[in-house]
Amino acid sequence: MHNCNGQFIKNIAKSKMKEQLFDSPRYVCVSPKGNIYVSESGNHCVKILDVNGIYIRLIGKLGERDGDLKYGVCSDPLGHVIVADHYNRRVSMFTHDGWFMCHVVDGSIGVVLPKGLALSPDLNLCVSSGRQKACEIKVFKLRNHSPTTVTCV
Template identity: 35%
Template sequence: MAKHGRRTHERVQTQPAVFHPSNTVPMLGHVMVGPSIPSAPIPASPTSSINTVEATSYHQSHSQTLTFGGQGTRPGKFQFPSSVTVSDQGEIIVADRWNKRIQVFTLQGTFVHQFPTVVPGGGQAMEPSDVAIDGQGNLWVVGEAEQAEFAVQYTKQGRAVTKIDLQKTGKVRGVAVDSRRNHILMTQTTGDWDNLHGEVMVFRPDGTLVRIVGKKNALASLVLRQQRMKHPWYITVDGEGNVYVSDCGNPCIHGYSGDGQFLFQFGGSGECQLQGPMGVCTDRAGNIIVVNSRNSRVEMFDKTGRFLKHITTEMTQPCAVATATQGQLVVTDLRDHTIHVM
């Protein structure tokens, strides 16, 4: 794969797309409401170069959804925006997977800066699959380099602080931070495509392994086998320390307590059936928001997994999702390589 030239921390003078939701836009929990997982393994990233700075493109729909981005290599563009998170300061942080970088924007879609996802110690470029923020405002990014997989901690300005070496699996990972316990949680999938097994690895920031949730056990009962994760990707931790994992191989959402005890799973049938569940997050009320990728939906469940309602059904291939402190919902779209703020 050709090496990409990059500019780090480039700033773009853009005109923010300011939108003003009307008083008639309803609130679900704390999420402002506007009006698939790929069926095959993720293809190899295209070879391209990051060119000169380009202003972020955006448009504002009549349903009070702000959309910005589009496919490309220039700042403000994306190639497979695989993950998104939002800081307490309202910064949208996007893992731009095939461009091997993190990009940062305001909630109005204005480009702020970018940095390459380089692994400390060797300078390898890493394709990021997920990003999360810890209690100190640092970023944890999981991804794959040419011959290895890592979790790397960066400052928000892009300086690599430390890394955790991970097992080479060749499959995407998710990452979340339990700020109450100061733990870093990562999903891991092993095995071939006909016999996948998923786990959640729980680490301290120094790389010490605390526990493995869902560890494979040949003697496990049939009930436990039915509850097991098959191909987990995204993961989130709510305000009470509970953990939710989207399993695109099962497909369902698994819920665990903060100490790794299985609580429940949902999404297998009925109106709330999940097909290709991907991004997952929670709002301030504890509701669970899930990207139902193959159905092109973003849906809301309560903290017990009971279906509440469809948030949006108007995206082509939604992928990752995050909530902002002011109630906005931020969703990435893989087909259009865009970010939607609702």
């Protein structure tokens, strides 16, 4: 962790337990409640840490079923976790407790190998994607905080 001036504060999620160690962390975001979400490509999961960097749980694993995932992560105003599921060509949403809710975006609307995510205050979901590199960004509108209502902007 670093402060807003870039000064080092402390390492987070230090543990002797294997499931709590990081293996190729990629993206990080902080939820409205202060939880820290770290997407990790080495373990195909998102690790959830509390505001102090203490491990709480993880979401996901390698696979093709609902809840299996990899890559980018962001959070909406309600604390839902939104994850770019790179190899399964979709963006999935989970509750703040890590329960799978739905796929928000998938390849049927032109998202190829999603990687990075960002959600604007007005609920525009930006998804970077592309074959070899993330060379395009598509923007989708989440409507009324509903994960099942998405339109391309």
